[in-house]
Amino acid sequence: MVTCFTRAMKARKQFASDPGRDVKLMLRVKQGNIEAFEAIYNTYKASLGAFFYHLVWDRSRTEDYIQEVFIRLWKAAGNYQPTGKFSTFLFQIAKNFWLNERRKLGHDPARFSLDAKIAGDDGSRFSSQPPSPGPTPSTVVARAELKAQVQEALDSLPEKQSLVFVMSEFQGLKYHEIAEVLDIPIGTVKSRMARAEKLLRKKLSRYLADHQR
């Protein structure tokens, strides 16, 4: 079930990683321990899900990407050295994977998306489940419209800005964590975020004006 991702929720959902625990787990993964790998997977699957989903807006591709990142992690475990934060290590794998993938997709991932921009894309459209009595048709349409506009606006951002924006606003990473993952100064994260916000606001200006409270 898809849930709306509010700011308050984001704060709660920010993954609870324990750096010491992660390193211990990774050292066990290095020995081929599946249970430790599963613990890592369970800790980070939602965070990677938030990252990829808001870049591709496609549930099935997001799952494929999560799987690819964890396979890369498994393969890299043999060479893992507990020198830095594990989360940085993992998110760098995810970031590199995404940059490669984006290049392969010709800089327009949405074009290849099978389920992007489907009205009310919450997985229910083609399912045998009955429509939920919760949201009325008009709220479903409104949400689909919002989603399509936001997706389009995010797609229009330069790659560097969209990465920073998604990591900050959807994945819930702090600026200093983003700086570590992208290996850039924290000031650069701040300025990319500010530029991204400006561009997005401009792109969404009509929507924002139409929906003025």
Next chain:
Amino acid sequence: MDCIKTLDNIVAYVQGEIADDSLRRDIAAHVQACGSCRREEGEVRRTLNVIQEAGEEFVPSNRVWMQLLERIRIIKAGITAGDKSGSVQTATTVETEQAYTPRLIARRVTVPRPRRAIALLISIGAAAAVAAVIVYIATTGGFAVEYVEGPGLALIRDNGTSEKTDIGHKFVKGDIVEARSVGSKNAMLRYPNDSTLTLEQGANLEFISENAVKLYAGTLRASITPEGIGFKVWTEFGEAKVTGTEFTITVSKEKRQTAIRVMTGEVAFSNGDETRVVSAGSQTVASGNASPEKPFSSELDEIPTQELRGGHNIELLMAVFDPSSGRYVSESENVPVELPPGEPLRLRFLVRNLENEALRIPGAAEAYNLFVRVSPSAETKGYQFPIGGEFTEEEPQPDGGGFVKLESGQSYRFVCQIEPGAIGLVPGGTRYIYGVYNMKWESKTAIAVKRAAMPRPDADLPTEAPPEGH
């Protein structure tokens, strides 16, 4: 603090990313005092909020983990083969991994075409690699699970072929087995710590580690000794972690569902992002990527299907009064069962709340009526009896369950109070009811009917409330 410096920091400020306390205080003070910066702060906040509203939480389905396990197994097999041939690099490439055919997993990662050719070339090598793993583990103190009783347990090879095994065969990590026994005989396996696994016909599982199996399909009954605490069963739609217990777990590929029933001890059952602890005498189910349902009592026995045929017909009708339309809406089940002629039976029923938030209508339904009709013939089907008028016995059960004597040729009405929320009405006329009915005879015969959503045309629905005072 001036406007330029404030605006320079405004996005970070709204996001709570200004670490410096005095800078944050200065910005706050300036925003408070300066009208244009305050407007800008409001705009940033609004833009970010609108974008967040479009976002979604994303929790991958269990399928992702199952496929990861599959691929890791193949990688491991590749590494072992590589070690033996002295070419570790080759063995750890994607091609080796893809050489395996995960026949049990429906969806595969797409392999680029040139790699497929390589994959084909080395598929023979991969088969050898699996054999190598077996030898490797067996000779380095790995665990072994012994096949102790029951007919027809097959070892599934990576190339899709199978091999019949005999009692006494020891399975090791990485083996996939399938129970091909006929009839009621099940195959039993025993771990060195005396924990046992019983596989019903069609059950298909893989030994992942000494403490974990992956159940692809079918029913597995596990009896785990204290030494085996922490034992895990992974399925595509859930994961069961055991804290010393006896339980059964069933995977249904068709329903995309894992059901678990615990006889003793406790099992932590997870799916999606949620974990439910299922204790002795309880059961639950997880479908697709959804959270496991709240565990409910399973003291009623499993359905002995051979007794559910012929003879009389029992019709279950669950109806709920919808205050907005002033009508009863209902869903019914026809369950033909063997009813010994002339013998009164005691029927136990439970109606439970599926806790489906999406279907919850606040205040819509406080009381549910379960109607049961016992007809003299299996021919009686559908909604042939009017609500009210025919019911001869009523036993209100405040706890939502209870016993009543049923006699052939009679109809009964029960009123049970359960929490609101199990039943949903979809605006626009089509109605759905989610519910589970569990029924048991004193003789231990049971009917368990699980309904998913079933749209019904309005014409089928009773349109009048039953009269009061029955």
